[in-house]
Amino acid sequence: MQSLVIIIISLFFIFLVFTERIYLLIHPDYINFNFAMAAFLLLFSVIAVWKKIKINRIDFVILIFFVILIILLPVKPLSSFTASNRNINIANLEESDANLIGLLQRDTKSLTIKDWVKLKNMEPDIDKFAGQDAVILGFVFNPPQFPKSQDENLFIGRFVVTCCAVDASPLGIEVATSDSEGNPLFDSYGNDDWVEVEGKWEVIARDGTKYLVLQPTSVRAVDIPTNPYI
Amino acid sequence: MLGISLDPRVQDTFTVFLAIVVEATPFIIFGVLIALLLEKFVSTDWLIKHSKGNRLLSHLIPASLGFLFPVCECGNVPVTRQLIAKGYSVSQAVSFFLGAPILNIVVFATTIAAFGGTPIIVITRMLAGLFIATLTGILVSYLAKPGGDDKELISQNLQDFCDHHHTKKRLEFNPRNIFNTLTSKETALSVITEFSGLFKYLVIGAGIAALTQIWLPRELVFTLASNPVLAIIAMMLLALVISVCSTVDAFVALAYVNQFSPSAILGFLIYGPMIDIKAITMLLSSFKPKLVFFITAVVTILTFAIANLVTYLGY
Numbered sequence: 001m002q003s004l005v006i007i008i009i010s011l012f013f014i015f016l017v018f019t020e021r022i023y024l025l026i027h028p029d030y031i032n033f034n035f036a037m038a039a040f041l042l043l044f045s046v047i048a049v050w051k052k053i054k055i056n057r058i059d060f061v062i063l064i065f066f067v068i069l070i071i072l073l074p075v076k077p078l079s080s081f082t083a084s085n086r087n088i089n090i091a092n093l094e095e096s097d098a099n100l101i102g103l104l105q106r107d108t109k110s111l112t113i114k115d116w117v118k119l120k121n122m123e124p125d126i127d128k129f130a131g132q133d134a135v136i137l138g139f140v141f142n143p144p145q146f147p148k149s150q151d152e153n154l155f156i157g158r159f160v161v162t163c164c165a166v167d168a169s170p171l172g173i174e175v176a177t178s179d180s181e182g183n184p185l186f187d188s189y190g191n192d193d194w195v196e197v198e199g200k201w202e203v204i205a206r207d208g209t210k211y212l213v214l215q216p217t218s219v220r221a222v223d224i225p226t227n228p229y230i
Numbered sequence: 231m232l233g234i235s236l237d238p239r240v241q242d243t244f245t246v247f248l249a250i251v252v253e254a255t256p257f258i259i260f261g262v263l264i265a266l267l268l269e270k271f272v273s274t275d276w277l278i279k280h281s282k283g284n285r286l287l288s289h290l291i292p293a294s295l296g297f298l299f300p301v302c303e304c305g306n307v308p309v310t311r312q313l314i315a316k317g318y319s320v321s322q323a324v325s326f327f328l329g330a331p332i333l334n335i336v337v338f339a340t341t342i343a344a345f346g347g348t349p350i351i352v353i354t355r356m357l358a359g360l361f362i363a364t365l366t367g368i369l370v371s372y373l374a375k376p377g378g379d380d381k382e383l384i385s386q387n388l389q390d391f392c393d394h395h396h397t398k399k400r401l402e403f404n405p406r407n408i409f410n411t412l413t414s415k416e417t418a419l420s421v422i423t424e425f426s427g428l429f430k431y432l433v434i435g436a437g438i439a440a441l442t443q444i445w446l447p448r449e450l451v452f453t454l455a456s457n458p459v460l461a462i463i464a465m466m467l468l469a470l471v472i473s474v475c476s477t478v479d480a481f482v483a484l485a486y487v488n489q490f491s492p493s494a495i496l497g498f499l500i501y502g503p504m505i506d507i508k509a510i511t512m513l514l515s516s517f518k519p520k521l522v523f524f525i526t527a528v529v530t531i532l533t534f535a536i537a538n539l540v541t542y543l544g545y
Contacts, residue, residue: 003422009429016252025249030256030343037256040263041425047418059426062433066251073244074233081238082444086488163344165249166439167484192238 002055003048005063010045012070013038021075023227026164077228080141080191083157083170109135109198113158114230117171126212129201134214136173137196137222140189148174149204149211154186156197156214161229168229175199175214185219196222243444246485250436254340254478258432261336261477262424268299270411271403278317285368292322293329293363296337306330307512315392320380320517324525325367327513331476331503332359341499344480350545351492351499354536358500362532369528370521388516428475431508435474435482442468443485451489458541461494466533469502476503492545497537504529 016022017035026034055063111119113136120126138156146155156175159168175197177186189195199216236244277295282288292313299309310327314320331337333356345351374380381389401407411417454464465486474482483498505526513522 006422006426013252013255022252024245026253030253033260034252034256037259041255041259043412044418044421044425047413047415048422051415051418053415053419053422055422055426059430062430063426066429066433069244070248072232072234073236074241075248076241076245078245079238079242082242085444085448162347163484164253164481166246166253166443166481167344167487169488 001049001052002060003045003053005055005060005067006045007042007049008067009063009070010038010042012067014042016075020226023229024075024077024165027161027229028227030164077224078159078165078168080139080157082168083139083141083155083159083172084143084146086168086170108132112136112230113138113156113171113173114160116173120212126210127203129212130203132201133199134201135196135198136175136214137225138173138194139191139224139228140186140193140195141170141172141191143172146172147209147211149206149213150176152177153213156195159229165229171230173214174211175216176202179217180215185216189219189221194222194224195219239444243440246443247436247440250439250478250481250485251432253481254432254436254475255429257336257340257477258425258428258475262421262428264336265299265424266411266417266420267408270401271407275316278313285371286364288319289322289325289364289367289371290360292318292326293360293367294333295326296330296332296334299330299334307516311388311391311516314384314388314516319371320374320383320521321367321371324370324521325363327363328366328504328525328529329359329363332356332500333363334477336477337480337503340478341480344484345487345495348492350540351496354496354540355499358496358533358536359503362500362504362529362536365532366525366528370524373521373524382518383521384517385515431474432478435472435479438468438472439482439485455489455491455494458491458493459538461490462497462534462537462541465490465494465498466501466530466537469498470506472502472506474502479503491541493537493540496540497533500536501529501533504533 013022013034016025017031017038022031022034111134116134116136120129123129136156138158141155141157143155148155153174153176155172157170157172159165159170161168178184179199196219197214197216198218199214202213202215204211204213277291277298296306306327309330310323313326314323318326338352338356341352341355370383374383401411453460455461469479472479472482479502480499483495486498487495510522510526513525517525
């Protein structure tokens with residue numbers, strides 16, 4: 001009966017795939033492989049229970065410990081805490097994408113946060129972005145050590161994941177907390193709330209540095225996307 | 231699944247831990263399945279025959295055998311013992327033992343999955359593994375008395391094993407045999423035993439990685455990471471302690487990629503598969519302590535030198 005715990009573990013992997021929670025942990029490219037191997041493990045663990053195979057005691061203790069963890073704890077995306085504590089890494093993205101430049105002349109509202117960060121890396125003259133429309137989807141976070149143009153401004157972020165949540169590195173866009181007439185828009189939102197912000201880019205100078213800031217016209221709450229990482 | 235609400239920092243630790251386990255587990259199962267098929271269906275005899283020749287070649291071949299026998303550092307001890315019983319010299323077996331956990335198709339796949347964007351890490355890991363495994367084997371070959379018996383380097387336990395060894399018959403590779411093999415009690419036993427043994431180290435390794443990634447003070451990590459030599463030593467020490475299976479250690483190393491340079495990450499990725507606490511313990515079951523110490527010293531020096539060379543080259 002000891003092998004029952006391995007049945008539980010393989011069912012847990014299959015459960016993660018069916019409930020789409022696996023997107024919170026690993027890159028989508030690995031989901032099929034994960035599912036196939038979990039199926040194999042399930043097959044062998046069923047045979048093992050049937051043939052009454054025993055598991056080494058220390059191994060068994062660790063397996064039980066793991067099962068208790070997965071039963072008790074929720075599977076959630078990485079939070080604003082980690083986003084604020086990792087280097088908000090914008091230099092590491094893939095090299096230029098020529099199509100993006102073309103998009104700048106057309107409908108800029110369809111660009112994602114990742115596109116904007118790429119564009120910003122490609123085009124050092126951020127004045128060129130001023131006045132462009134943007135719709136940004138992400139979670140709210142507020143990294144204390146990261147320089148910004150106004151102390152009360154927040155960041156809207158997404159994590160970029162290449163393999164799994166371990167290597168997640170945050171992207172962030174600075175956003176003003178009130179609209180151009182000074183009406184507060186973020187009063188009901190805090191860290192880790194997912195929002196869609198619509199607005200225009202503005203360039204604001206502080207202490208000799210220029211910052212690209214999103215001046216919002218509207219903010220609305222959204223559900224966490226199935227795959228919160230990009 | 232019950233969804234206990236946690237402090238974000240604790241929750242993120244669990245998320246990172248679970249991400250490593252979920253990403254790595256299928257590769258463990260894959261490795262166990264391949265090893266199983268090879269054990270049942272492929273004979274090692276012809277390899278032994280073709281591993282003779284000059285000193286360089288006779289150690290280079292065993293060092294790269296992992297590409298045919300994808301065993302990680304936990305699975306390679308039994309295979310190493312078997313190779314000695316079948317006629318490999320101790321020094322050749324050492325080359326296999328050190329090379330197989332790195333020069334291995336599953337390790338290659340996981341290293342690409344984790345570090346495909348940084349080819350220098352993938353390539354250097356493979357080449358350094360081949361170089362260290364071959365060179366250490368050659369050095370060990372000088373330890374045995376010329377023309378004499380190298381059995382003085384191995385433990386009594388392994389000598390007895392060799393004396394009683396007899397080769398198992400290989401099965402013909404056809405669907406019926408595959409089905410029978412997959413559904414036999416013996417197979418389920420070896421899969422479940424292998425899996426739970428490896429999973430244990432994965433859970434411990436992922437736990438240490440998640441804790442250090444989320445909880446180590448930023449200043450400490452920054453101080454370590456900003457000094458290239460200290461960074462390499464820190465990552466090699468981590469590899470020694472963490473003992474995670476080489477087929478999935480690339481995912482554990484990813485936890486440090488935001489802070490540490492490729493040279494320090496390489497220190498972890500090259501050293502871990504060859505030497506860690508678990509591997510040393512298992513080696514002592516087969517080799518005399520003198521030989522285990524010699525291997526550990528040579529591999530430590532060579533890994534440290536190569537990682538520093540990578541720093542020197544500007545990575």
